[in-house]
Structures are given as structure tokens and as C-alpha cells.
Amino acid sequence: xxxxxxxxxxxxxxxxxxxxxxxEGDFAVGKGExxxxxxxDGAGKTTxxxxxxxxxxxxxxxxxxxxxxxxRDYRTIRTILGYMPGKFSLYSDLSVRENLEFFASVFGKDIxxxxxxxxxxxxxxxxFEKRKAGNLSGGMKQKLxxxxxxxxxxxxxxxxxxxxGVDPSSRRELWENLAELRDRGMTIVVSTAYMDxxxxxxxxAMMKSGKFLTVDSPSDIVAQFDRRLLSVRSDDMFRLLHDLxxxxxxxxxxxxxxxxxxxxxxxxxxxxxxxxxxLGSEYGHTGVTVREISASLEDCYMNLGDK
Amino acid sequence: xxxxxxxxIKEAKQFFGNPFMPMVLILxxxxxxxxxxxxxxxxxxxxRVTVVDRDRSVLSAELTDRIFESGYFVPASYEDTYDAAxxxxxxxxxxxxxxxxxxxxxxxxxxxxxxxxxxxxxxxxTKGSIGGGYLSxxxxxxxxxISGAGNSLPLKVVPQFKYNPxxxxxxxxVPALMIVVIVLVGGFFPTLSIVTEKEKGTIEQINVSPVRxxxxxxxxxxxxxxxxxFAFTISFLIAHFVYGLASNGGLLEIYVSAMIFLVFxxxxxxxxxxxxDTLLQSVFMMFFFVLVFMLMSGIFTPVSSMETWSQYVxxxxxxxxxxxxxxxxxxxxxxxxxxxxxxxxxxxxxAVINAVAVITYRKQS
Numbered sequence: 001x002x003x004x005x006x007x008x009x010x011x012x013x014x015x016x017x018x019x020x021x022x023x024e025g026d027f028a029v030g031k032g033e034x035x036x037x038x039x040x041d042g043a044g045k046t047t048x049x050x051x052x053x054x055x056x057x058x059x060x061x062x063x064x065x066x067x068x069x070x071x072r073d074y075r076t077i078r079t080i081l082g083y084m085p086g087k088f089s090l091y092s093d094l095s096v097r098e099n100l101e102f103f104a105s106v107f108g109k110d111i112x113x114x115x116x117x118x119x120x121x122x123x124x125x126x127x128f129e130k131r132k133a134g135n136l137s138g139g140m141k142q143k144l145x146x147x148x149x150x151x152x153x154x155x156x157x158x159x160x161x162x163x164x165g166v167d168p169s170s171r172r173e174l175w176e177n178l179a180e181l182r183d184r185g186m187t188i189v190v191s192t193a194y195m196d197x198x199x200x201x202x203x204x205a206m207m208k209s210g211k212f213l214t215v216d217s218p219s220d221i222v223a224q225f226d227r228r229l230l231s232v233r234s235d236d237m238f239r240l241l242h243d244l245x246x247x248x249x250x251x252x253x254x255x256x257x258x259x260x261x262x263x264x265x266x267x268x269x270x271x272x273x274x275x276x277x278x279l280g281s282e283y284g285h286t287g288v289t290v291r292e293i294s295a296s297l298e299d300c301y302m303n304l305g306d307k
Numbered sequence: 308x309x310x311x312x313x314x315x316i317k318e319a320k321q322f323f324g325n326p327f328m329p330m331v332l333i334l335x336x337x338x339x340x341x342x343x344x345x346x347x348x349x350x351x352x353x354x355r356v357t358v359v360d361r362d363r364s365v366l367s368a369e370l371t372d373r374i375f376e377s378g379y380f381v382p383a384s385y386e387d388t389y390d391a392a393x394x395x396x397x398x399x400x401x402x403x404x405x406x407x408x409x410x411x412x413x414x415x416x417x418x419x420x421x422x423x424x425x426x427x428x429x430x431x432x433t434k435g436s437i438g439g440g441y442l443s444x445x446x447x448x449x450x451x452x453i454s455g456a457g458n459s460l461p462l463k464v465v466p467q468f469k470y471n472p473x474x475x476x477x478x479x480x481v482p483a484l485m486i487v488v489i490v491l492v493g494g495f496f497p498t499l500s501i502v503t504e505k506e507k508g509t510i511e512q513i514n515v516s517p518v519r520x521x522x523x524x525x526x527x528x529x530x531x532x533x534x535x536x537f538a539f540t541i542s543f544l545i546a547h548f549v550y551g552l553a554s555n556g557g558l559l560e561i562y563v564s565a566m567i568f569l570v571f572x573x574x575x576x577x578x579x580x581x582x583x584d585t586l587l588q589s590v591f592m593m594f595f596f597v598l599v600f601m602l603m604s605g606i607f608t609p610v611s612s613m614e615t616w617s618q619y620v621x622x623x624x625x626x627x628x629x630x631x632x633x634x635x636x637x638x639x640x641x642x643x644x645x646x647x648x649x650x651x652x653x654x655x656x657x658a659v660i661n662a663v664a665v666i667t668y669r670k671q672s
Contacts, residue, residue, distance in 0.1 A: 053515050075517065083515040089508030093321050105313040106516045132324075148512070 001067075003156055003187035004029040004052065008061035011047055020047040022210040023061070029189060029203070034182045036201030037191040038301065044210035045191040046086060049160045052189070053083040065156055079107065082154035086161040088141050092134025096125055096144055099133050100151060107152035118147045121177055139170035146177070157181065159190040163197060175200050195298040204297070206304050213304045218297055225295035227251070227263040227303065230272065234285040243283045247275075254302055261293075263303055310518050314526035318500075322530070332534055336488050336542040341549070343484060344477040354438040355383035357392045357401040364412035366453070370423075373449050374405065379441050389424075396428055403427045403438055415453060470638045481550050482633035483606040485542045486626060489565060490597055493535030494572035497527045501580040502589040524668075528573040535569050536562075546637065555640030564632040567653045571625050574661035581667045600626045625656035 006027040012019040021044040029035045037045050050056045052063060054074035063070045068077050090099045100122075104111050115122070121143050128136060133144060142162060149157065159178075163171045175197060182188055182202075190201070198204045198218060205215045214221055234240045241260055244253040249268035253260055264270065276290040322328050356374060360367050374380055383401035386392040392404045406424040414421045423446050429435030471478050501524065504510040513523055543561065546552040553561065576593070583589035601607070603617060604626035610618055621627045628649040635641035635649075643650065 055511065055514055078515055079517045081515060083512075085508060085511050087508050089512050091317075091321065091509055092507070093324055094317070098320055102313065102317050103512070103516070106310070106513070106518050108517070 001031055002028040003031040003033065004035075004063070004065050004189065006061070006063045009048070009051065009058050009063055010060040011051060011056065011058050019059070019210050020044045021051065021058070023048075023212055027205070027212060027215060029187060031187055032182060032185045033187055034178060034200070034202045035187070035189045036198045036204045037189065037207050038193065038195070038198045038204060039191075039207030041193070043207040045207055046160055047210075048207075049083070049085075049158050049189070049191065053081060053158055054078060079152070080155045082149035082152070082157040084145050084149045084157075084159045084162060086164065088145060090133050090141075090145055090148060093132060095130050095132055096136070097129045099144060099148060103148040104151045109152050111151065114151055114153055117153050117181075118150050120180065121150075122147050139166050142166055142170070142174065146174070150181075154186070156187045157189070159188065161191050161193065163192060163194060171197070195296070195301060198297055206301055208304060214300075221300050222295055222297060225300050225303070227266075227295075228268075229293055229295050229299060230262040230264070230275065231256070231259045231291045231293045232262055232275075232279075233259050233287070233289045234279060235287040236285060239283075240279070240285060243279065243285070247278070249275075252303060256298070261299060261302070263299075310522045311526055314518070314523060315530055318526060318530040322534075332492065332538055333541070335491060336538045336545070339484050339487060340481065340542045340545040344480050344550070351434050351437040351441070352379060354380050354403060354434060354441075355401045356380045356403045356405060356442070357383045357386055357395050359386050359389050359392045359404060359406040361387075361409040362407045362411040366412040366415065367407045370407065370446070370449055371405075374442065374445055377441070377445055379438070393426075396426070399428075401428075402431075402434060403442060405442065478550060478552065478638060479634070480607070481546050481552060482637045483630055485539060485546060485565075485633060486568070486606060486629055487601070488538045488542045489535050489569055490572060490600070492538045493532055493569040494576045494597070495593060496534065497531040497573060498576035498580045498589055498593060499586060500527050500531070501577075502583055502586050505580075506585055524577065528577070532569050532573060535572075536565065539565050552637040553640075557636035557640060557642065560632065560636045560641070560643060560646070564629055564636075564650065564653060567650070567657050568625065568629045571653070571657040571660055574657065574664040577664040578660070578667055581664070600624055604630065606630050622652075625653055625660075628653040628656070 006023055008025065009021055009023040010019050011021045037048070039045055047056070051058050052065060052070060054070050054077050057071055065077050066080060070077060091102070094102065100111055104114065125140060125143055125147065128140065133141065136144060146159075146162070149159075163174060166174070171194075178188055178190065179200070190197075192198060202217060203215065204218050204221060206213045206221075214224075216224070232240065232244060237255075237258075237260070241253060241255065244250050244260060244262055249264055249270050250262050251265045252263045255261075272290045272292055276288050279285045279288045279290075358371050358374075360371065375382055380403075384392075384395055386395065389404070389406055392401070392406070395401045396404060404424075404426040406426075408421055408424070411421040411423075425439055425442055425446075427435040427439040427442075501510075504513070510523075514520065543553075547554075575596070579589050579592050579596075583592060603613075604610075604621050604624040605613075606626060610621050610627065613621070631649045632641075632646050632653070635646055
């Protein structure tokens with residue numbers, strides 16, 4: 001059974017010509033699936049979350065969460081939903097414990113009967129129980145926010161960029177927690193701007209300008225990459241970027257860590273050595289290395305939307 | 308325990324968790340009621356007078372003495388010419404000039420009339436007019452004294468001031484300050500608290516929970532309403548025991564009107580919070596309206612002394628009715644029967660503003 005279904009969802013703001021969310025067709029998130037949404041800032045990720053979390057109404061289209069309509073049955077949805085906004089939005093003038101108690105009582109629950117769900121996360125917060133939430137570090141705040149959105153054992157969890165501004169080890173911990181929750185059967189929808197995190201999802205939707213460009217498992221997305229991809233280095237990386245972009249066989253060139261990644265145009269009949277040779281002789285680059293590589297998720301992401 | 312219960316507990320934890328807020332709650336009525344009436348005093352004392360005595364006679368010296376004996380005036384300087392005295396006035400070293408004409412004693416001795424000239428600095432209009440008035444009455448009584456028998460004028464006016472026998476501005480002011488307490492605690496506090504939750508995004512977390520938004524708003528209004536009544540009680544106790552107001556009872560009238568006004572302020576604050584997304588916005592809006600409420604409704608200056616058009620405006624301000632009720636009950640000992648019109652108008656305002664609050668609130672959500 002599908003946990004979340006979306007049908008032609010559309011939402012515009014004010015007189016802005018382009019809709020913030022414009023999903024044509026049907027999409028579904030299965031029960032117990034870890035569903036990732038990746039996309040640049042302004043892609044419409046947060047708006048989509050807010051629609052699904054029943055905070056705003058869509059202009060057109062319908063969506064269901066656990067079989068409940070997001071407009072008609074919003075009150076029931078709110079009892080089975082956990083939502084963690086991108087911005088820290090707990091009471092900074094209440095202590096860690098008080099925040100947790102408050103959000104438990106909001107859902108008519110108490111902490112003790114629901115503690116197994118959050119125990120793994122909360123054990124790290126326990127030494128700071130009496131501290132005001134506003135005085136926690138960024139990673140601790142995120143942990144507390146996660147605890148508060150899990151305290152009522154929701155069946156669906158929405159996390160809007162949960163790892164933005166969190167250190168790498170806390171990020172890893174958070175993803176371990178999410179995997180654990182998924183294994184318990186919870187449906188989790190998470191948005192992120194980090195590609196390495198997208199790899200941990202069961203399904204990834206790449207989002208841009210309010211639309212899902214692809215929805216697939218990370219391995220299938222990578223497998224579907226149909227261009228030749230080169231990794232290029234030289235001693236003058238800055239000029240190299242410009243020179244590569246000026247070559248007629250190159251479709252796209254972008255920086256990737258300490259190398260440049262280049263995709264070649266369809267049917268461009270050039271060899272790796274041919275490009276390396278031209279960069280040396282025609283453009284005067286030294287220390288040139290060109291290798292043909294297989295695509296990562298980030299390469300797929302960078303080449304989206306040009307099709 | 309229902310949703311309302313734990314929302315109230317949350318408000319209380321937030322409010323009392325911060326030591327600053329409870330202190331404000333106590334200090335606000337204390338300072339307002341004890342310090343402000345002393346400072347904001349309209350009584351005129353120690354008016355500085357410059358005397359230009361061009362007569363230099365026994366009679367002119369007697370007149371000068373009489374002026375300074377009164378206790379309202381202090382000598383600033385003695386000048387020879389009016390122009391020199393005017394210079395002093397221009398520099399702000401003196402408030403009033405008294406010019407005694409040359410040959411006054413002689414003229415009066417012959418049975419003629421001499422004119423004493425008084426010039427008052429009216430930049431501070433109260434000081435100018437009241438000081439000038441005091442001074443001319445001193446001169447008049449002095450002239451009665453020298454014109455002989457003292458009963459030369461057959462009619463004498465003996466005024467008696469009812470309800471405020473010593474015409475103390477304090478007593479006029481204190482009921483108005485009790486209103487300020489309700490405006491601040493019952494109106495400002497819940498509005499700012501709602502807008503803070505909007506600004507910080509905590510309202511989002513509440514919105515995705517099963518808690519109804521109206522319970523959420525209502526918990527704040529009720530919580531700060533209770534605090535408002537508490538602060539009002541402090542100020543009422545001070546009004547009663549320090550200033551001796553409401554000595555004839557009227558407790559019920561005072562609290563009923565305070566409750567109605569509190570309901571009005573809560574509804575008003577809700578409208579403001581509906582339309583503002585940031586704290587700054589709401590503070591500005593609130594301040595603007597509260598200033599109009601305060602300055603144009605006869606809280607600090609009598610309505611009867613306003614321009615005609617602004618007298619009509621006061622009918623549109625609920626504070627006018629509330630301050631009427633408080634003054635009438637505190638100073639005159641009036642009861643419900645005497646104040647029907649004010650109570651009805653205040654209730655109408657509370658009902659209308661809350662209806663508007665509910666309508667605008669629906670539109671927003």
C-alpha cells in the first residue's frame with residue numbers, strides 16, 4: 001500500500017508567474033520507504049512539505065497521506081504526522097525536557113509510554129535535560145526537534161533539510177536514526193541538498209522549479225545516465241574550466257571537488273587522448289590528465305533539466 | 308487535561324521561566340501608580356518673576372512683597388527697563404514680567420488708576436496662563452486692600468470644588484493610569500506573544516499538531532487576561548489606599564468595566580496579530596493605536612477642552628467610556644445606574660472588535 005500519493009499538485013504564491021510546486025501526473029511513496037527529495041534552493045521542496053503537512057492548501061490537485069485527503073481529513077492527518085521544519089522551531093525559552101513534555105501532551109501522549117521510539121536519540125540529550133532549548137548547539141537542537149516530532153510515534157515523518165548546518169558526525173548519526181525508523185515501518189520523506197545523503201535513500205526525487213525531474217532509486221538514476229563523462233585536471237584549473245566550455249564537443253563542464261567533470265555531446269567522436277592532446281597543444285595547458293569515469297548521483301543531478 | 312490546560316501551563320512556564328517578565332508585571336503598576344502621578348503634576352509652583360519697578364515707592368515695594376509672599380512665585384531678577392526684562396524672558400531665565408509704572412503711588416494717592424503690566428511666557432501654556440492668573444488675582448486683591456474699607460465690592464465669589472476639593476491633578480490622573488496597566492498587560496502581552504510564535508516558527512509546530520488554533524490563541528488571551536486583572540488589582544489597591552480613591556465602594560463597577568475593557572483589548576490585539584508577521588510590525592501598529600486611544604479619549608486632558616471635531620472622535624474610542632466609568636466611580640462613587648450609557652458603549656465596542664477579530668482571523672487561516 002502507498003503511504004503518500006500525489007496527483008497533479010500545484011501551488012502558486014501571489015502574482016508570481018511560476019508556481020512554487022507544479023507536479024504533473026501521479027507520484028507515490030510506499031509504506032516504510034525512505035524517500036529523498038533533492039533540489040536546489042527555491043526548487044519548491046519546502047512548499048511541497050508544507051502542503052503535505054496540511055499547513056497550506058494546494059491550488060490544484062490532490063494528495064493523500066496514509067489514505068487520508070490532505071484537505072478534507074487534515075485533522076486526522078495531524079495526529080499521525082511528524083513534521084520537522086527546516087528552521088529550528090521549538091520553544092527556545094523552555095528547557096529540553098519541557099519542550100518534549102509539551103509536544104507529547106499536545107498529542108495527548110506522555111513521554112514514558114513513547115520513549116522507545118526516541119530513546120536512541122534522546123540518550124544523547126539527557127545530560128542537557130534542564131538546559132533551555134535555545135542554548136543547545138546546532139546538532140543538539142536538531143536532535144531535540146527530531147525527538148519532538150517523533151514523540152507521538154507518527155506513521156509518516158517529514159523532515160525538511162534536517163542536516164543543514166549540522167556537523168558531519170551528527171549528520172551520519174541522524175541518517176542512522178532515520179534508517180532505524182524506516183526499518184520499524186515508518187514512512188520518511190526527507191529533503192536535502194547533500195548528494196551523499198541522497199545515496200542513503202530508497203527512492204530519490206530530483207526537484208527543480210517545482211517539478212520532479214526523475215523519481216527513482218539512486219542506483220537506477222545512476223544507471224540511466226547515458227552520456228560519456230570525463231574527469232579533467234591540469235595545472236591551471238581556472239582557465240581550464242573556461243577552455244573546456246569553449247570546446248565544440250563539450251556539452252557541459254562543471255567543477256567537481258578538485259577536478260572538472262565534462263559531459264560530451266551525443267555522437268561526439270573524440271577519444272580521451274584526443275582531448276588531452278588538444279588541451280596541451282592548442283590551449284597550452286600543462287600537467288593535463290583526462291580520465292573517463294562513471295557517473296555519480298551528483299553528476300546525474302548536475303545534468304538534470306538540460307534534456 | 309484538555310488541550311487548553313497544557314497550553315496554559317506552557318504559557319505559565321514561558322512567562323515565569325524568565326525572571327524579567329514577572330518583575331515587569333509587578334513593577335509596571337507600582338511605578339505607574341506611585342511615581343507618575345507625582346511627576347506628571349499640572350500644579351504650578353515656583354514661577355520665576357522678574358519685576359521692573361519704575362515707581363520705586365513704598366507702595367510698589369509692598370506690592371512686590373505681596374507677590375513673593377504668596378508662595379507661588381520666586382524672584383528671578385529686578386530690572387530697570389522692560390527691554391532688559393524681556394531679554395531675560397527670551398533667554399528663559401524668567402517666566403513672568405511684572406512692570407510697575409512710574410508714579411503709581413502718586414496716581415493712586417490722587418485717587419486715579421494705575422495700570423500694572425504683566426507679560427507671561429506661554430511656551431509652557433499651563434505655566435503661563437495659570438501663573439498669569441495667580442499673579443493678576445494677587446494684584447487685584449492688593450488693589451482692593453489699598454482702595455480702603457475692603458468691602459468696596461458688594462459681591463464676593465466663594466467657589467467650592469466637589470469630588471476633588473483640592474483640585475489635585477493627581478486624582479484626575481490616577482484612574483487613567485489604571486487603564487494603561489490593562490492596555491499593556493491585557494493588550495500588548497498576548498499580541499506580542501502570538502506574533503513571537505509566528506516569527507520564531509513555533510506556531511508551525513502547533514499547526515501540524517491536533518491542537519486547534521483557536522484553543523492556542525484563547526489560551527494566551529485568557530492567561531494574559533488573568534495577569535492583566537492581577538496587575539489591575541495592584542494598581543487599584545494603590546489607588547484606594549494611597550490616593551484614597553473609591554472610598555465609597557464601587558468595586559463591582561470597577562471590575563466589571565475592567566473585564567469588558569480587557570475583552571476589548573484582547574480582541575484588538577488579536578486583530579493586530581492577524582495582520583502582522585513580525586514583532587516590529589505589531590509593536591508599531593499597537594503603539595500607533597494605543598497612542599490615539601490614550602491621547603484622544605480624554606485620559607490625560609479633559610474631553611470638554613478639545614476641539615469640537617475631536618470631541619466627536621472620542622465617542623469612537625472605548626477608552627473614553629472606560630475612563631469615564633473609572634473617574635465617576637473612583638471620585639464620585641457612581642453606580643451602574645448612573646453609568647448605563649458608558650457600560651453599554653464599552654460592551655458594544657468589545658463585542659464588535661471581537662467579531663472583527665474572528666472574521667479577520669478566519670480570512671488569514
